[in-house]
Amino acid sequence: MSGRISPEMMRQHLQMYLVVGSVNCLAEPSRVVQEALAGGTTMIQFREKGHGALTGVPMFELARQLQNLCRHAGIPFIVNDDVELALELDADGVHIGQDDESADSVRARIGNRILGVSAHTIEEARRAILQGADYLGVGPIYPTISKDDAQAVQGPAILHEMRKARIDVPIVGIGGITIERVEEVVGAGADGIAVISAVTQAERIRAAAAELKHKVLLSIKHSRMSQKL
Numbered sequence: 001m002s003g004r005i006s007p008e009m010m011r012q013h014l015q016m017y018l019v020v021g022s023v024n025c026l027a028e029p030s031r032v033v034q035e036a037l038a039g040g041t042t043m044i045q046f047r048e049k050g051h052g053a054l055t056g057v058p059m060f061e062l063a064r065q066l067q068n069l070c071r072h073a074g075i076p077f078i079v080n081d082d083v084e085l086a087l088e089l090d091a092d093g094v095h096i097g098q099d100d101e102s103a104d105s106v107r108a109r110i111g112n113r114i115l116g117v118s119a120h121t122i123e124e125a126r127r128a129i130l131q132g133a134d135y136l137g138v139g140p141i142y143p144t145i146s147k148d149d150a151q152a153v154q155g156p157a158i159l160h161e162m163r164k165a166r167i168d169v170p171i172v173g174i175g176g177i178t179i180e181r182v183e184e185v186v187g188a189g190a191d192g193i194a195v196i197s198a199v200t201q202a203e204r205i206r207a208a209a210a211e212l213k214h215k216v217l218l219s220i221k222h223s224r225m226s227q228k229l
């Protein structure tokens, strides 16, 4: 990439953001990702974490396999937490949280690659932006079954509060998001949704991703129309 990603492009990539690792998948992870991409997923995060997570060569091989699928689909491949892995793979970006390496240090290491930072408060959001975040991951919006050490549930109100505080950077909501909740999340100010279980635990992965994306696009349209009124 010749420069930092534009906010407009970032918002598009955040619309239907799948966070995925072998631990979360009912089917083969590569099959899950293939199906999710066929359903219109706009960005993938490789998050190999939790009980039974792969390490070493098997983890690296899986990451490379999923990255190749993203390359063919023309969508960004983001690595969770592991900056070394992201650099080794020449991934499109990294997502870090408040307990990971600091955002300014990661920004210095990854150059213009995409940098996503988790933020739970307005203060964390402002700091992440100053330190070079391209987008914020805000959650958990609802209770989640996919992250044992998640913070307290925030509800969509945190998104409203951030937008009211003039945090204008691209934001993705995460945590317990299902098709029924998409409109509320986008209506509160998110540019898209990041999900694990709504896609990885679905019986029909392609259809689940496609329905979620369709709902996000409709919700963005509705929310723009109501802002104009």
Ligand SMILES: Cc1ncc(COP(=O)(O)OP(=O)(O)O)c(N)n1
Pocket: 019, 045, 047, 049, 080, 081, 095, 096, 097, 098, 099, 100, 116, 117, 118, 136, 137, 138, 139, 147, 172, 174, 194
């Ligand atoms: C898009 C997105 N938002 C938030 C997170 C959570 O990051 P973090 O708080 O560092 O927790 P772990 O995912 O590392 O357990 C995320 N991964 N993606």
Ligand SMILES: Cc1nc(C(=O)O)sc1CCOP(=O)(O)O
Pocket: 019, 118, 137, 138, 139, 140, 141, 143, 144, 145, 146, 147, 150, 151, 174, 175, 176, 177, 194, 195, 196, 197, 198
């Ligand atoms: C990875 C992650 N981060 C969260 C946060 O709040 O920062 S919640 C979460 C898990 C999201 O999985 P699901 O869509 O199954 O709830």
Ligand SMILES: [Mg+2]
Pocket: 080, 081, 095, 096, 097, 100
């Ligand atoms: Mg992390």
